[in-house]
Amino acid sequence: MARAVGGPLVDDLSRRIAELEAEVQESRQLNVRVAELVDLVQELMLPLASQDRERIEAALAKFERSL
Amino acid sequence: MVQVEAIAVDDDGIRFRTGADDVVDVCFDGRRVWSFWLLRDSVAHGTERLVSWPSQLTRFLHGTARLSLVAHVSGVTLYDETVRLGNGEGGIKVEDEQGRPLALDKSNRISLTFETRTPEQVAPLLDAVQEVLDALREAGVQAFPAYGTLLGAVRDGALIGHDNDADLGYVSEHSHPVDAIRESFALQRFLGERGYDTQRYSGIAFKVDVIEADGSRRGLDVFGGFIAPAVGGRPATLYLMGEVGAPFEKEWIFPLGTTTLEGRTLPAPARPEKLLEAMYGPGWKVPDPAFKFETPRSVVRRLDGWFRGIRVHRNDWDRRFSTLRNTLPTDAPSDLAQYVVDQEGVPAQLVDLGAGRAGDALWFARQGSSVTALDFVPWASAAAQRVARAEGLDLRFGSVNLHSYRSWLAEGSRLAHVPGPRTILCRHLVDAGTAVSRDATWRLCEMALREGGRLYLEFLAGEPRPRTRTELLSPVPVADVVAGLEGRGAVIVHREDRQERTAPDKPGRPVARLVAEWRR
Structure with a gap:
């Protein structure tokens, strides 16, 4: 019924809603990504900046055990 | 009636x-x-x-x-x-192989449900519930039994007979998903340091494994949640992984009260009936062993968008490998592994990315390569791991999840810190993943090959078709893979279309073989 009356306008709005929904999900997906990067920096930045292989390996092993 | x-x-x-x-x-x-x-x-x-x-x-x-x-x-x-x-x-x-009674839970999963368990058999789980609740409190959140475990406690003071696991939940003091996720990471780390085996489900939920008296392994799920503040006309809303999104007041959670479960006093939300209604609807007082959540689409989309996406396809691969993990693959070396050796001899360092059961990784280690076998189902290679240990091979097995930045960036950092060029073997990984995991693959390879070496890829080529539960690989257009690699700075040095035979009596499958390198 709506399609018969609205025709191309309804099609256009349906398409734009689908696009908007996809865009909202894209934005939401940043949450895990940001949290992961902050966690990684917080836990690994200092040990990795050192040139001490043993320290780096120990920090990586400890970090990966927590994933 | x-x-x-x-x-x-x-x-x-x-x-x-x-x-x-x-x-x-x-x-x-x-x-x-x-x-x-x-x-x-x-x-x-x-x-x-x-x-x-x-x-x-x-x-x-x-x-x-x-x-x-x-x-x-x-x-x-x-x-x-x-x-x-x-x-x-x-x-x-x-019954299971040991003669223990099985039943279907509300999701029709077959399991050892509580109705057949003696008090002695569930006591370790209850001990673990108390123990993990205490540990979570020490880690900084006020957790309580959630979902079916809270329902059983509030309704009958007992575990629900047709249930099969214990769930814990907490409501974060944070009000933004990013902070709630970081907190969940910290909690998992804290429990890991206490010696618990844990497995992450999403950005805000993970499982803690508990071994019961008869050797059964049971999972305790820890679901995080947070209250999003009121915005405009929308009231403050509780979002609790994995089914709740409902108008809620903080005072209905804090300060925590208590409830009784199988004679033990445990923490509970201040108004547990409010949370149970948010979980199960107004009919929560009437038992329903075949209950199905009818979580509103908007809540599912929010929880999906904020928290999910780091375990893509994992359950399918767990299932695929569950029956094969203890058998050594017999088809190594693959054509691709043999091709690597034909091209450049036995590489000094080899990474098998998406190693699966690690047949090729084991073969390369036996040829004298220093090998790293990476997969997101680390126990898929259980048989190869045993052989590698027994033979004292230079073969490291690691877990890498290409849908988790923490995981692949950490592994990429490790590889980048080991000097020298290396060869990366990447067979049927591209066609097992998603656009997200493919992009992570290129980045991980770029990090691992910073001192030179090549990436050897083989994957099902052609028009993508939907994955099924039995066919876990889906062809990928070669042009997409080339564009992805070149977009990350790689140069394609070899490209070949081939037929891959999986069995003598079956027709070959079209696969693409690519060799790429990063020139600096």
């Missing part, structure tokens, strides 16, 4: 006539093994209705048993007859 007539049981399922819906237990020799809703879970067949046997149950249905149908809430027996099903001669036994 619901009228159910003309009940008949055969190999297809249970047939009956009824006009009203009700939840019914199916019992074999007096023990519940499954529950269903008369109308919701059946289909019309002429004037009668048929509820089919769940596929998880059919393998047990050979032989005879006394089958009874009992209305779950009223306890009225609707049917009670000896039936013969399938082609077996003995009694029907719904």
Whole structure:
């Protein structure tokens, strides 16, 4: 019924809603990504900046055990 | 009372006539093994209705048993007859290999449900509930039993018989998903340091494994949540992984009160009935062993968008490898592994990315390469790991999840810190993943090859088709893979279309072989 009356306008709005929904999900997906990067920096930045292989390996092993 | 007539049981399922819906237990020799809703879970067949046997149950249905149908809430027996099903001669036994009774839970998963467990058998789980609640409190959150565990405690002071796990939940003091996720990471780390085996499900939920007295491994799920502040006309809303999104007041959670579960006093939300209503709807007081969540689409989309996406396809691969993990693959070296050696001899350092059962990784290690075998199902290579240990091979097995930045960036950092060029073997990984995991693959390879070396890829080529539960690989257009690699700065040095034989009597599958390198 709506399609018969609205025709191309309804099609256009349906398409734009689908696009908007996809865009909202894209934005939401940043949450895990940001949290992961902050966690990684917080836990690994200092040990990795050192040139001490043993320290780096120990920090990586400890970090990966927590994933 | 619901009228159910003309009940008949055969190999297809249970047939009956009824006009009203009700939840019914199916019992074999007096023990519940499954529950269903008369109308919701059946289909019309002429004037009668048929509820089919769940596929998880059919393998047990050979032989005879006394089958009874009992209305779950009223306890009225609707049917009670000896039936013969399938082609077996003995009694029907719904049990695991050790003879322990199994039943279907509300999601039709077959498991050891609480109804068949003795107090001694569930005591370790309750100990673990208390222990993990204490540890979570020490880690900084005020956790409590959640979902079915809270429901059982508040309704009956007991574990729900048709349930099979214990759930814990907490509501974060944070009000933004990013902070709630970081907190969940910290909690998992804290529990890991306390010696618990954990497994992450999403950005805000993970499982803690507990070993019970009889050796059963049971999972305790820890679900995080947060209250999003009121915005405009929208009231403050509680989002709790994995089903809750409801208008909520912080005072309904804090300060925590107590509840009793199997005689033990445990923390609970200040107003548990408010949380139970948010979880199960206003009918939460009436037991329903076949309950199905009807989580609103907007809540599912929020929880999906904020928190999910780091375990893509994992369950399918767990299932695929579960029966193969202890057998050594016999098809190594693959054509691609042999091609690597033909091109450049046995590499000094080799990374098998997406190693699976690690047949190629083991083969390269035996040729003298220093090998790293990476997969997101680390136990898929259990057999190869045993052999590598026994033979003292230079073969490291690691877990890498290409849908988790923490995971692949950490592994990329490790590889980048080991000097020298290396070869990366990447066979049927591109076609097992997603656009997200492919992009992570290129970045990880770029990090790992910063001192030179090449990436050897092979994957099903062609038009993508939907994955199925049995066909876990989906072809990827070669142009997409080339564009992805070149977009990350790689140069394609070889490209070849081939046919891959999986068995002598089967036609070959079209695969693409690519070799790429990063020039600096």
